Amino acid sequence: MKIYLVGGAVRDRLLGLPPGDRDYVVVGETQDTMEAAGFRAIGRDFPVFLHPGTHEEHALARTERKSGRGHRGFVVDADPSVTLEEDLQRRDFTINAIAEDADGNLVDPHGGVADIAARVLRHVGPAFAEDPLRVLRAARFMARFAPLGFRVADETMALMRAMVAAGELDTLTPERVWQELSRALASAQPSAFLRTLHDCGALAVVLPEVDALYGVPQHAEYHPEIDTGVHQELVSDMAARLAPGDALIGFAALTHDLGKALTPKDELPRHIGHEHAGLKPLAALCDRLRVPAAHRELAMIACREHLNVHRIDELRDATVYDLIARCDGFRKPERIGQLATVCEADKRGRLGSADAAYPQGRTLRRAHAAALAVHARDLAADGVTGPALGEALRKARIAAIAAARRVAPGDGGDAGQESRRL
Known part of the structure; x- marks a missing residue:
């Protein structure tokens, strides 16, 4: 044989x-x-x-x-x-x-x-x-092999462009697109996946919400890379560095800024309200690709809350509690650490910031841990029952958050001013 x-x-x-x-x-x-x-x-x-x-x-x-x-x-x-x-x-x-x-x-x-x-x-x-699936496979291989110095041959890139122009990628099923995307996000350099697809025109077909970020300017003081698409590439690579092999973190990082593509031109380079504007295109992307529920939920949270985490040192203790509760952080505690990682990738995914500190993430994790340590059973043992128990638990957890922040205050500095101009 x-x-x-x-x-x-x-x-x-x-x-x-x-x-x-x-x-x-x-x-x-x-x-x-x-x-x-x-x-x-x-x-x-x-x-x-x-x-x-x-x-x-x-x-x-x-x-x-x-x-x-x-x-x-x-x-x-x-x-x-x-x-x-x-x-x-x-x-x-x-x-x-x-x-x-x-x-x-x-x-x-x-x-x-x-x-x-x-x-x-x-x-x-x-x-x-x-x-047509081979176009996505080429991009996914680049996400894996670009750190080794690989590039796409010129004639292969030309053929991929011709395939896109011929409409071949329109036949791809959502399941296969998601499979290739999730594997790329779990690779060492997801930016190579995005860049390869963008350069051959395929990103506009399979991920138009992400492709729309390219060419959109941001405030140069906080985003030296200026181009939002370039920023997204840097964020995706930073997410891969902070959480290697984790497509869940990678997808939330990939989609956190989709709202910036919708900013009116007369408001650029500011992106006021982009975190809420991004929820609609994110939902459309998730629906189209049939994104798994866990990925969708974390992405929605990161899109909506990343500016709040950036300015956490400006938030009241009760507001921090509300942020954690909105993220379902008491029933699903792993979400808060995941959110902190995505936000750190956003902050460090900028030219010159790859090694920057992100104390806001530590503050969020510390506040969450303190709040989690307060249990309803402890209050019940003190005789609190009925509807009063829920309110007492909330107040006790807010007090725990306040104590944790006093003992080891965050050092986010001008994070609030920066977040308003993101």
Whole structure:
């Protein structure tokens, strides 16, 4: 049986990255011969099997022929006559079209090894244009590999632009867009995902609310990068730095400033009320992509409250309590830490501020911890019951917040003045 290790496992080994899943291509076999050898069939769209011992995936070598629009419009041929080279020809990028035999010899018909050395993401051939999902995959690979110095080949970028212009991306399902977006947000450099899609015109198709931020100016004193789209790239990268691999934090950071795209031109570069203006486009984005509830809820909170957190040292103790309660921070306490992280990413996601302190986040976490330490059962033990218990709990938690802020006051300085001009 001719078996070859293929795809990401070969690529990542050549890049010196930790090994992930190992996928194999089997040449010259059929479903009957695979099952006779003890492999278990699991493929629905094409023949894939689990090895009887290792349980690693083994797929029959196959070709694909375009039969309709979209990323599902293909006819698969897994005849035993299909060669390894023909299987590699259908793959997306040269760096993913390398195979390795059992003796460690590489089969590299498309120059993937050279492209790995040159740090170039290049499409294998013209069949790339038949699958619009590959545009998002290119951007997602850039989110992972840009820190290693990768760039998109000029001819690949040109082909992606042509695919966007032809309307191919309109066929993508919300589920696949969300899948690629969430994986990009969990990568090391999400800005590369955004920039790649923006440069080929795809961001305006799949994330128009985010694309609209590019070219919108901000107050240079607080945003030296000026362009709101550039600011968003910096925020997304900072979120990835503060919460590596966390797409929940990443999505809230990505969408916190959507309202700035709606600021009337005669009010620029100020963005008064953008935190509330951003809720409507955020809801539209979440509805369209069928964003999971947890991501949607945290994003809504961060959009609405990030300026309040920035100016927390100006807020009254009762107002801080109300902020925590609005975020459902007593029933879902993890939300407050998540909100603080998103707000820190916003503050540090600016030119020259990557290493800036964010004491407002510590203040919010400290106030929240103090309030959480007050329990209704303790008040009930003192004889407080009925409707009075709820009000007594609120007052006790506000008092705890006040005490915590007195013991270790925040040092947010001019955060309030800055927040008004964001």
